[in-house]
Amino acid sequence: NYSVQPTRKRLPPGPKGHFLFGVPSSAIGSQPWKTYTDWSKEYGPLTYFRMARRHFLVLSSQQAVSDLLERRAAIYSERPHRYMWDELIGRGNSVFNISSHSERFRKYRRLMGAGLNSKAILNYTRFFEQEIRILLQSLHRNPDAFAKHLKRFTAGTIMQITYGYQVTGEDDPFIEIVETNNLLSAEATKPGRFLVDSFPVLRFIPSWLPGAHFQRELERYRQLLNRENEVPWRWVKKQMDEETHEESYMSRLLSSCPELTAEDEDCIRWTSAGLYTGGADTTVSSMQTFFMAMALYPDIQTRAHEEVISVIGRGPGEDCISRLPSPRDRARLPYVEALIKEVLRWGNTAPVGLPHSLVQDDEYMGYYIPKGTTVIANIWALLQDPETYPNPEIFDPTRFLPSNQQVIQSDPRDFVFGFGRRSCPGTQFAEYSLFLQIATILGTYRISAYVDKEGREVLPEREFVNGIVAHPVPFQCSIAPRSESALVVLYTDS
Numbered sequence: 001n002y003s004v005q006p007t008r009k010r011l012p013p014g015p016k017g018h019f020l021f022g023v024p025s026s027a028i029g030s031q032p033w034k035t036y037t038d039w040s041k042e043y044g045p046l047t048y049f050r051m052a053r054r055h056f057l058v059l060s061s062q063q064a065v066s067d068l069l070e071r072r073a074a075i076y077s078e079r080p081h082r083y084m085w086d087e088l089i090g091r092g093n094s095v096f097n098i099s100s101h102s103e104r105f106r107k108y109r110r111l112m113g114a115g116l117n118s119k120a121i122l123n124y125t126r127f128f129e130q131e132i133r134i135l136l137q138s139l140h141r142n143p144d145a146f147a148k149h150l151k152r153f154t155a156g157t158i159m160q161i162t163y164g165y166q167v168t169g170e171d172d173p174f175i176e177i178v179e180t181n182n183l184l185s186a187e188a189t190k191p192g193r194f195l196v197d198s199f200p201v202l203r204f205i206p207s208w209l210p211g212a213h214f215q216r217e218l219e220r221y222r223q224l225l226n227r228e229n230e231v232p233w234r235w236v237k238k239q240m241d242e243e244t245h246e247e248s249y250m251s252r253l254l255s256s257c258p259e260l261t262a263e264d265e266d267c268i269r270w271t272s273a274g275l276y277t278g279g280a281d282t283t284v285s286s287m288q289t290f291f292m293a294m295a296l297y298p299d300i301q302t303r304a305h306e307e308v309i310s311v312i313g314r315g316p317g318e319d320c321i322s323r324l325p326s327p328r329d330r331a332r333l334p335y336v337e338a339l340i341k342e343v344l345r346w347g348n349t350a351p352v353g354l355p356h357s358l359v360q361d362d363e364y365m366g367y368y369i370p371k372g373t374t375v376i377a378n379i380w381a382l383l384q385d386p387e388t389y390p391n392p393e394i395f396d397p398t399r400f401l402p403s404n405q406q407v408i409q410s411d412p413r414d415f416v417f418g419f420g421r422r423s424c425p426g427t428q429f430a431e432y433s434l435f436l437q438i439a440t441i442l443g444t445y446r447i448s449a450y451v452d453k454e455g456r457e458v459l460p461e462r463e464f465v466n467g468i469v470a471h472p473v474p475f476q477c478s479i480a481p482r483s484e485s486a487l488v489v490l491y492t493d494s
């Protein structure tokens with residue numbers, strides 16, 4: 001029990017802002033991780049600020065994150081309550097927003113734990129392999145559109161695994177639904193987007209009054225967002241009735257018990273819908289970082305390529321693997337595993353994670369933290385801290401390999417996947433997906449800096465653009481097969 005009765009309520013330091021409105025969202029800017037890191041240099045590992053009536057606390061040290069979000073997870077695992085989104089639009093039951101103190105939350109975590117653990121992932125390898133062949137072909141045909149192909153790979157694997165549904169192409173109707181939802185979520189949950197979040201009393205004013213037009217938007221949001229829970233579920237049910245379904249996360253859960261209640265089915269629907277939202281953009285961002293790092297660090301690419309070839313075997317062409325990597329190969333590829341950790345550290349996939357919130361007043365480092373404060377882990381700052389990761393701007397997988405010269409540096413997976421009871425349930429899925437893509441591409445393609453018409457190398461810059469998931473600023477690189485003949489064997493072999 002962390003209940004405290006501080007004698008003197010001293011809030012952590014931070015920017016003050018306007019006495020009524022607090023800090024404007026423009027002060028945080030479009031790259032919040034940078035602003036928060038600058039603030040931590042001025043105010044220390046805890047930065048507190050207020051936006052209208054909402055309180056925020058940013059944690060910028062490993063110590064603070066593990067003390068609060070891990071050790072005090074019992075009180076720091078709520079999500080901030082957004083009146084418009086959670087209640088009026090009805091998204092309070094989504095996996096991302098559900099209260100960590102509800103019975104549903106425990107159910108969701110059990111369902112996702114069962115469907116996404118490392119053993120369950122082994123049941124899905126054929127879906128991954130089917131999609132990796134499509135990725136190899138697409139990179140061959142149109143290497144410049146590599147970001148689009150990465151997206152197709154991730155969307156394809158998640159849709160197969162979640163619903164047993166094979167994505168048809170760019171204008172796939174299921175992808176349209178989930179992508180629309182992601183856009184609407186990002187738009188509707190921007191801090192300050194709806195005044196009713198700060199002043200719930202506004203819900204009583206008539207919709208024709210200025211400031212209440214949010215009431216007219218409600219129905220549009222509800223209808224569009226509900227499609228994500230309804231359309232794939234109906235499709236899977238129909239396939240199951242006709243016995244034409246592919247086994248999937250959803251079909252397995254729906255058939256796991258003969259007497260599912262309506263509530264059980266609802267839980268299966270909500271968790272299924274969470275997988276695309278949680279997994280699609282994140283994995284793509286990490287893979288874009290991989291391409292960027294390989295274009296910038298050719299020696300590292302050569303070492304990783306040689307390890308892959310020596311473990312998996314050389315194919316008919318000069319320099320290409322003889323078969324697709326399998327889950328068993330992971331343990332025999334330590335340099336590739338270290339490279340994946342470095343992709344997660346050096347990249348910037350979820351720089352400020354998802355916000356937590358605390359359910360009762362607390363005290364830490366002598367400061368008072370009020371109940372309901374939104375708590376943000378500045379994951380970017382943890383991964384770029386020169387005390388933990390010397391020369392953090394350098395891409396160097398050997399940070400994570402045993403050597404006589406240095407101790408092994410902290411495993412970035414302890415931070416990039418979030419914290420406490422809310423930590424990412426898709427970790428095993430993400431790691432296997434990254435492993436398969438990275439080991440296959442290292443074994444089949446050479447990635448190098450883009451050369452412009454004048455013959456000059458154009459190196460990508462390590463800059464990221466905002467979103468809940470950040471992505472490298474679009475860049476070009478050259479992607480060429482190491483051996484055309486071996487590549488064709490790999491992508492046509494079934």
Ligand code: HEM
Pocket residue numbers: 095096097116274275276277278279280282283286349350353354355356416417418419420421422423424425426427429430
């Ligand atoms: C590189 C890939 C990924 C990264 C870096 C990542 C990172 C994260 C982070 C930081 C959180 C927030 C945790 C917190 O609140 O403390 C999260 C939550 C979540 N992730 Fe991931 N994720 C990745 C891939 C995936 C995949 C592949 C899936 C599903 C197949 C997934 C599903 C989810 C879900 C459902 C949540 C919400 C959990 C909750 O609120 O209780 N993620 N992830």
